[in-house]
Amino acid sequence: MKPAAFEYHAPESVDDATGLLSGHEDSKVLAGGQSLVPMMSFRLARPACIVDINGISDLDYIRCDGGVLQIGATARQTAVEESSEIADCVPLLVAATGHVGHRAIRNRGTLAGSLAHNDPASEYPAVLMALGASVTAVSSGGSRVLSVEDLVGGHFLSTALAPDELITAISMPAQSGGHGFAEFARRHGDFAVAGAAAVVAMNGNGVASASITAFGGTTPARLDEAEAALVGSDGGSAAVAESAARAAVQFPSTDDIHGSADYRRALIDVLTRRALQQAVAHAQEV
Amino acid sequence: MMGQVAITLNVNGRNQTTLAEPREILADVLRDRLGLTGTHLGCEHGVCGACTVLLDGEMVRSCLLFAVQAQGASITTIEGVEQDGELHPMQKAFSEYHGLQCGFCTPGMILAGVDLLKRNPDPSPDEVREDMGGNICRCTGYQKIVESVLGAAREMNEVTS
Numbered sequence: 012m013k014p015a016a017f018e019y020h021a022p023e024s025v026d027d028a029t030g031l032l033s034g035h036e037d038s039k040v041l042a043g044g045q046s047l048v049p050m051m052s053f054r055l056a057r058p059a060c061i062v063d064i065n066g067i068s069d070l071d072y073i074r075c076d077g078g079v080l081q082i083g084a085t086a087r088q089t090a091v092e093e094s095s096e097i098a099d100c101v102p103l104l105v106a107a108t109g110h111v112g113h114r115a116i117r118n119r120g121t122l123a124g125s126l127a128h129n130d131p132a133s134e135y136p137a138v139l140m141a142l143g144a145s146v147t148a149v150s151s152g153g154s155r156v157l158s159v160e161d162l163v164g165g166h167f168l169s170t171a172l173a174p175d176e177l178i179t180a181i182s183m184p185a186q187s188g189g190h191g192f193a194e195f196a197r198r199h200g201d202f203a204v205a206g207a208a209a210v211v212a213m214n215g216n217g218v219a220s221a222s223i224t225a226f227g228g229t230t231p232a233r234l235d236e237a238e239a240a241l242v243g244s245d246g247g248s249a250a251v252a253e254s255a256a257r258a259a260v261q262f263p264s265t266d267d268i269h270g271s272a273d274y275r276r277a278l279i280d281v282l283t284r285r286a287l288q289q290a291v292a293h294a295q296e297v
Numbered sequence: 298m299m300g301q302v303a304i305t306l307n308v309n310g311r312n313q314t315t316l317a318e319p320r321e322i323l324a325d326v327l328r329d330r331l332g333l334t335g336t337h338l339g340c341e342h343g344v345c346g347a348c349t350v351l352l353d354g355e356m357v358r359s360c361l362l363f364a365v366q367a368q369g370a371s372i373t374t375i376e377g378v379e380q381d382g383e384l385h386p387m388q389k390a391f392s393e394y395h396g397l398q399c400g401f402c403t404p405g406m407i408l409a410g411v412d413l414l415k416r417n418p419d420p421s422p423d424e425v426r427e428d429m430g431g432n433i434c435r436c437t438g439y440q441k442i443v444e445s446v447l448g449a450a451r452e453m454n455e456v457t458s
Binding site: 013014016017019021041044045052063065089114119 | 302318320322325341343346349357358361362363365366409412427428430431
């Protein structure tokens with residue numbers, strides 16, 4: 012349970028960090044380290060070079076201006092949990108963060124790190140997908156913006172990032188509508204077996220828009236068939252049940268040590284229903 | 298940099314410099330390089346909470362941090378929780394309410410309890426259970442641990458009021 016030796020670098024600027032990443036073949040970015048360090052301790056990962064970005068003070072920020080929330084790469088999960096700005100502009104993020112690990116983990120862990128690791132049991136990839144978030148990825152060759160859906164969708168413990176790319180920021184529009192989040196874990200704070208996130212906007216005629224995602228076991232997924240079943244309905248219990256049933260069918264459920272594909276499908280049904288009930292109730296308050 | 302590097306940490310109010318490889322986690326440096334064996338290592342991958350310490354005043358898993366990352370930081374371990382030779386009220390409460398049996402998880406439990414009361418001086422039993430949920434004990438069944446943290450909160454609130 013001891014990590015293998017590596018070369019350690021602690022750059023103080025994004026330019027220095029991307030230079031190091033492009034100059035070292037087998038390098039890894041270290042942010043919160045709450046997934047990377049255990050993987051290194053198990054020697055499931057043994058990078059030759061670690062680029063520790065915690066000293067890049069420019070990356071530690073949370074800003075909500077002009078209807079857009081931006082979170083820097085080293086902003087801690089605890090900072091998100093306690094941000095009154097985020098509670099106002101993207102409350103789903105605060106609600107979901109309470110389910111991420113335990114306090115000691117959230118004091119170090121970052122959202123960008125969680126996306127880059129893309130653990131199938133992780134809340135943030137699915138939640139940020141539901142919120143229509145995107146990331147800025149920077150390398151020594153330039154920078155690009157890609158949606159969280161393109162970054163993590165279809166990937167398992169990996170992403171669409173190139174090895175020399177660094178996520179510097181996550182941005183998303185202010186949440187429009189009510190939100191819901193539900194997950195099932197053996198111990199609160201542990202890895203979830205499955206979970207669902209939803210953002211629902213209502214108008215005078217019923218559900219105007221819905222964004223529904225789920226995670227657990229395999230790649231996080233946007234569930235457009237569940238969304239289609241809800242949009243245009245009255246958001247009542249029959250419509251919610253129909254949408255949740257479609258979510259369970261569409262979600263790419265798999266067997267693993269924590270549960271069978273059928274079990275997970277049953278969970279997705281129940282958890283999506285709960286998330287949607289919360290989201291519709293919130294949307295009616297807004 | 299590879300090989301050993303000089304790392305300066307302020308541990309329990311005292312600056313200490315030691316040589317360590319970048320791959321050495323903070324818990325190992327505290328224990329093996331600085332001789333502070335009160336910090337216990339259980340799972341070594343962030344699940345059990347036994348190695349909990351305070352880093353610049355906030356609780357962290359010292360198995361999930363390379364010591365080199367804590368360069369210049371202030372660290373509080375179980376050895377630094379007592380105040381002027383007197384046990385901290387959290388330590389007294391764990392003794393008084395039988396919040397420990399074998400004692401392996403206790404340093405992490407005490408630091409998690411201290412961190413909780415700093416943020417929330419008067420927690421409900423449910424809040425204690427939720428917040429201490431990241432620390433595993435294999436002896437007590439947790440009832441006594443929750444009573445200890447609540448007892449420490451009462452004691453500390455009495456002193457300050």
